[in-house]
Amino acid sequence: MALQVATQPTSSEHLPPPPQQPPSEPASPATAALSCKVCHEPIEGNHVNANNDRYHSSCFVCNQCLEPFPENVFFEADGQYFCDFDYTVLHGARCGRCGEIIRGKCITAMEMKWHPDHFTCETCGKGLAGTTFVKKNNRPYCKPCVEKLKVKERAQDLCHRCKKPVNENLNEVLIQMDNKKFHAHHFNCAICKQVLGADCKIFEGKLYCAADYERLTLRVCNACRRPIVGRAVTALAKQYHPEHFVCSKCERPFNSSLYWEFKGKPYCEAHYHELMGDVCGLCYESAVGRTVSAIGRKWCEQHFNCLACHGPLIVANTKHGFIDWDLKPYCKKCFEELPTEVKRRVGKYQDIQLKAAKAASK
DSSP states (O other), X not given: OOOEEEOOOEEEEXXXXXXXXXXXXXXXXXXXXXXXXTTOOXXXXXXXXXXXXXXXXXXXXXXXXXXXXXXXXXXXXXXXXXXXHHHHHHHSOBBXXXXXXXXXXXXXXXXXXXXGGXXXXXXXXXXXXXXXXXXXXXXXXXXXXXXXXHHHHHXXXXXXXXXXXXXXXXXXXXXXXXXXXXXXXXXXXXXXXXXXXXXXXXXXXXXXXHHHHHHHHOOBOTTTOOBOXXXXXXXXXXXXXXXXXXXXXXXXXXXXXXXXXXXXXXXXXXXXXXXXXGBOTTXXXXXXXXXXXXXXXXXXXXXXXXXXXXXXXXXXXXXXXXXXXXXXXXXXXXHHTSOHHHHHHHHHHHHHHHHHHXXXXX
8 A cells, every 4th residue: 555655734724714794785776676586576675785696684594594694794605605603514624533523723634624633643543733644545644653554564465374475466376264364385185185276165174175175065965865966955954956855655756845744754745644643643642552543543542532522432442423524523413513514515525535435446
């Protein structure tokens, strides 16, 4: 970074441009036909003349606060008129460090204005008013701090291992770790042991060449154990080739994005329910002891109850009549209390199932 040595900053008193006082003109035949520049109404009687523009005295106000000028003192900027306060806020010089408006004495340096006590070294904070300073990165520094920065920058251009210069312009292969530069030839791949290049990677605290890094971190299909290149399906905290994410029983792809999980494996709906047949339909625990087979699954005998009234459907080791509604058992009494339309649809569904069973048995 090029440094610019400046001479001593110049001090001055920062004052706004000389204030102006609008002359007041009496009415005359020549001015009676004039109109106010603000309200465009005819001017009668005394008025204000500013830069050859005429104003009613009540219309000649600050462009910012719209208040009359205190003591008739105003300042002009960009063809507009401001009171002392608003001119200072809008057009006054601001300190290059704190950004606040400067009133009174100021220092001019580096094409900026500064409060005298704010023109200080960027590093150590030493006051630079009346001394020689160095401009670096558009900020002021004292000479001792600039020398320290030079030493630090030179150290950053040394290999952190051999302490010799590193020069990217000479096509030297460099490695950067923890904001430190190294010659690449100081390191070898943790797997193949070849000298590393600039494309090496860090993985779990070790350096690898690009090829071994890819092999080490490549996604592997949970089904075929081969690398995944391109699209992948992520499910059950694992990754699969899209064509390998299939039902664990029939090995067919899922017709939709829906699948059922049991013990960490994916199943289609049919085989999931088939698998769950040995699990009690109520408590979802393994059905042990005396069990009941009904509605395509098994039930603990004490859990085979009407879903509505919870009355037992097994009395004296005899299975009472029940109705299957939505894969849940209902006693006949509770089923009769359901809406007529529901009972009609259940009856129709049972007829379809009966016909399908007869067709399958032929």
